[in-house]
Amino acid sequence: MRTIKKYPNRRLYDTQASAYVTLAEVKKLVMNGAAMVVRDAKTGEDLTRSILLQIILEEESAGVPMFSEAVLSNIIRFYGHTMQGYMGSYLENHVQSFMDWQSKLGANPQALSPEVWAQFMQWQNPLMQNMFSGLANPSQNVMAQMQEQMQKQIQKNAEQMLGVLGLRT
Template sequence: MSKEIRLIKKYPNRRLYDTAISGYITVADVKQMIIDFVEIQVVDAKTGEDLTRQVLLQILLEEEAGGSPILNNLMLCQFIRMYGQASQSIFAPFMEQNMKLFHDWQKVAQDQGSGNSAWFSNPFTDGLKQQNQQMLSWQQSLQQQTVKFWQDMGVMPKSHEK
């Protein structure tokens, strides 16, 4: 069973029209749909051109311009360096996989923290310490994989260990 895609039409006046509710919405509404895992497609109301990517990038840009950006200058420079490189085609699947791994970890951590697991049921256990250690281990592993990827792609210099 495939998930239904919510169709949003973008008009020349930059207004967004949600066909599911037959009404105008804001970019903030689209952002909330994304947060709620609603699959969307934004199309130009006149030409039918797919504008989904543009709207998603607009949401990212607005979030990054806010108080707590995720992407620092070094990361942005590394992304820019990827464009036009032979490695660009494998970068997207690499990032998708890492984001999925992080999301899966986050979901497990949230489930455990909300009482959906016996892990935190006893306040005298070291469940929190164990979770923190697992997160640290996961972060270190991901960091090593990421550095190796960037080094193999020639974006980062390889470290010269003796």
């Protein structure tokens, strides 16, 4: 596991390379699949998520954003919602399924232009249907978990209400 320390002056220090690195260099590590953690140099606190979010923010602000305002708004709406935990796993499962599917194609993500991708999708409709059918399983599993959690919460609330009314058996 590669450790990067973040100092109070906002500089990032790669302990493996024994050198200061930029956010762009940390992005390259992520793109290359390097396992890493970013820690506060003083407290040791794990700052990996905040650094990754900072990279996403920079990517979204420069060039062509991946997420529309509607998608970002919907993601924000899940914070504090009873389904917050499931939304994260739902997104994670689908992104992972897409990555697995892409690796099965043996495609370099930079090599596929939108035009080439559109042509490929048109030529491969039956194949794509079979590949994407595998995406339904993570969705079904997440939905089943969500339904189960909702049923448990409804049952718990009903028991509490009956207890308050003195009707608990």
